[in-house]
Amino acid sequence: MEDSKLTVRAVERALDIMLCFTGATDLSLTEIAARVGLHKSTVHRLLASLEGKGFVLRNPVSERYRLGYRIWELSANLSQSDDPAVVLLPEMEWLRDQLDETVSLYVRDGVERIRIQAVQSNQAVRRVAPVGVRLPLYVGASGKVLVAFAGPEVGEQVMAGAGWTAALQREAYAAQLEAVRELGYATSMEEREAGAAAVSAPIFDRDQQLVAALAVSGPSNRLTMEKMKEDAALIMQAAERMGKMFRG
Template identity: 30%
Template sequence: MSQAADRTLILLEHVARASGPMGLLEIAGRTGLDKTTCSRLLGLLVTRGWLVRDTETKKYSVGPTLVGISMSASLPDQVRLHFFPLLHELREASGETVSLQRRFGTLRVCVAGLESQHSLRRSLPIGSSMPLSAGPSGKAILAFADTETTTAAFAGLEEARHQTVHDHLGQIRKTGYLSTDGDRTPGVGAIAAPLFDRGGVYGSLTLAGPSSRFDAAARQAMLPMLLRAARDLTVLLGGDTGRYDGWTAANPPNQL
C-alpha cells in the first residue's frame, strides 16, 4: 500500500471512531501528520463523500458514502435474506434498476440494489446520497418524516419548488407511491414506495430507467408488484403494514 493511501485510511479511521466531530488540529495531533498533509487528505475524503466538513465549526465527521456502505452492511440478516430475491424479481419483471434507499437525517442514501441489464440503464452508485426533497426516492421518505425533518428539507429548497414538492408528498400519502419523469434527472423515469420499520419511515424502494423505455405506462404496470415488495420488506423490518392495504385498494390492478 502506498504511503498516501495508508495515511488516508488512518485519517478515516480516526474520524470514524471518534465520539464526535473532529477539528483539523485535533486530527493532525492524533495521527502525527503535519497540518498541510492532513488538510489535503481530509479534503480528498470530503470530495469523495467519505467525510463531511461543517461549514460553521470547520470540524469533520463521517459522510454519506461511509454511512451508505455501513448501512448496507448492517442490514438485518432476515431482511438481507429476503431482500435480494425481491430485488431480483422486480428487476426481472421491469427490466430496470431497482434500489433501496435509507434515510440519513435530511438525506437518503442508496444502500443496496441491482442494476438493469440493458446497456442503456440507470446507474446505481451504492453509498451516494441526495436530499429527501430530490426525486421520488427521497419524497417517498419525506412524506412520512417528522415535522423537524420536513421543515429542514423545505428550508433547503428553492421557493419555486415548494408547491410541487408539497403536492408530491400529498400524493404519496394518499396513494403510497410517486411516479415521475425527469423529476431529478432529465430523461429518467422512476417510481418509488416507502418502507417502514418499528420507528416509522425507514427508507424507500425504487425502480428507475430511461424514460424512453420506462415511461408512465411501464411504471404504472409495475406498481402492484412494487407495493407488494414494499409491504413484504416492511413486514421484515417490523413496521406497520396497515397503510399498504389502503394503498392497494386505491390502486386496483385493473386501473393500472
C-alpha cells in the first residue's frame, strides 16, 4: 500500500511539472522547482524520467527545459470531430472578419475558464488573446456566460472560491447572471483589465448542453457598450450555428 501511495505521488508530481509549461515555453530547473514547491533534487529526478520518455527536452547549453515531441504525438490522436478549438475555428474566423475584433473560445474547468482558441483582430490596436490562459470565472463576459448557463451549483462554487473578494456582492453578481440568462449574452467593460471590453454568448450542443463561451473582445474605446449591444445579435447567431456542429 505504501509503495502504491509513493507511486501515485510521483505521478502527480510529474504531472504538476508538465503543467508548468502551460504558461511558459521553457523553464530552468530552479523555476520549475519554485512553481511546484519541491526540492530541486526531486524535480531533477522527475525531469530525467520525463526526458527519457520524450515528454520534455533539455537544452544542454542553457540547461532549460521545454515540452518534448511526445506531447505532439499524443495530441495528434485527439478526436478532432469533437474538439471545439478545431471544429469552430472557421466560424470564429468568419466572425472576426465581420466585426474586425479578436474572437476567443472559452471552456470552464472548475472555477476557472480556459481560452482554448483565439483569432486575433487585424487592427493595429487590438486585444491580444493568447491560447491556454486560465482566468477566473467571476469577472469577464465569457466567465459570466459559463456560470450563468451552467447548473446553479457552479455559481455557488464560484462565490465560495478563494478568488472571491468582499468587494464583489453576491446579490449583485446573482442579478448579473440572471440578466445574462434573459438577454442570452454577457458584456464586460474593464472588469479584469483596464482598457479592455468584451461581449460573449453561450454555445450549446443539439441537446442544449453548454459547450463553450464565444467572446469578442477589443479596446474599450472602440468596443463601447453601445457597439457591443449592436454586435450581440450577430455573435449569438454565430454561436447558434457553432452549436449545431456538435452531436450532443
